[in-house]
Amino acid sequence: MSIPLMGMLMLISLATAAAGIVTVALMLDTPPLSLSRLCAVLVLVFSSSAAAVYCYGWFSVTMGGPFPELCEDRNASGAELASMQQEYWPLRSACVYSDGATVEHVSLLINVLVCVPASLAVVLACVGAVLRRRARPPAERIS
Template sequence: MPTPLMGLLLLLSVTAVPACVLVAVLLLRNPARSPAALCGVGALLLGFSALAVYCYGWFAVTLGGPFPELCEDRAASGARLAGLRQGFWPLRNACVYSDGSTVEHLSSSINVFVYVLAGLAVALTCATAFLARRARHLPEGTS
């Protein structure tokens, strides 16, 4: 993906997260709202959070950060530096040495965090659809 698009997505997600928090607070202050609305806002909050974390990691990989300077000429085993490997999904920066060993400089916890946030967003989206469908089929006056 081009850098301007990822920058736009990062800006969108960073502004959408506080907006989702504000809407969630307003929904919690008014208990007459349906739980489907609160689940929907939660799904948006988690989805935009996952997008923000992924975009941050993408920029860390693309712009390099301190990555190339962190690669040493020789590994602890004495093997020479063979090259650099960058991946965008999963996000990774790695120094590859001639003996096949790699040293990663972008933590896999960023990937795990993105997976967890995105998975929770999908689960809340399914819960929102279920609650909204159930609320449509309930007769008036029941709860």
Template sequence: MLVPLMGALLLLGVAAAGAGIVITVLLLKNPPLALAKLCAVLALTFSSSAVAVYCYGWYSVTLGGPFPELCEDRNASGAEWAGTHQEYWPLRNACSYSDGSTVEHVGMSINVLVCVLASLAVVLTGAAAFLRRRAPQPPEGNAVHLV
């Protein structure tokens, strides 16, 4: 049940990131530039990119990729292979050996990329909210009322 959900999130993340990039380009080409809107679109782009990268890493852990075939029977120090270790946060696939050492096959780069993208999304969301509040509001006295 979780595999189709993560697949849908992966596709949705890629589609939303692509749409965010297109919208960002359109916002930059058509002045005047609303900085609050640009921050909001960039926040959407970074957050959906973080979702897509996490789902990609999740699939690499769940489906195994080249893992556990990469596990050696003995490591460089001669310790025997004791088993495999999988975690979903942080994403980790590792060969465990009897001397306590591990060899990871999903590097920290995926986790770092997810954290950086998500952090940028949070900062940009806050910036968009701040800029939206500071933007001058149109006067309410000029509204047209239809009877």
């Protein structure tokens, strides 16, 4: 993907997450609270925050980030650094040495901050669908 496209996706995701947080705060202040609608807004918040964190990690990998400093010039067996490889998902980087050895660096924090909110968004989407189905009157369920 191109840098401007990922930049726009990150800005849109941040704005959507912020708007969703404001919406949740307003929903909690005004009764009655519809749980299915609250789940829908929380899905939006968690999925957009996961997208924003992923875009941040993507920029970190694209721009070089902290990764090059993690590679040593020589590994424990004395082989020289041959190349550095970076992948965008799961935002992993690897130091490849001349003897074929590879040392991978996976940013656990980025993966947790992407996978946990995305998983919560999926679970909340399912819960919201179940709550929405239960909230409908029996006449609407038949048609």
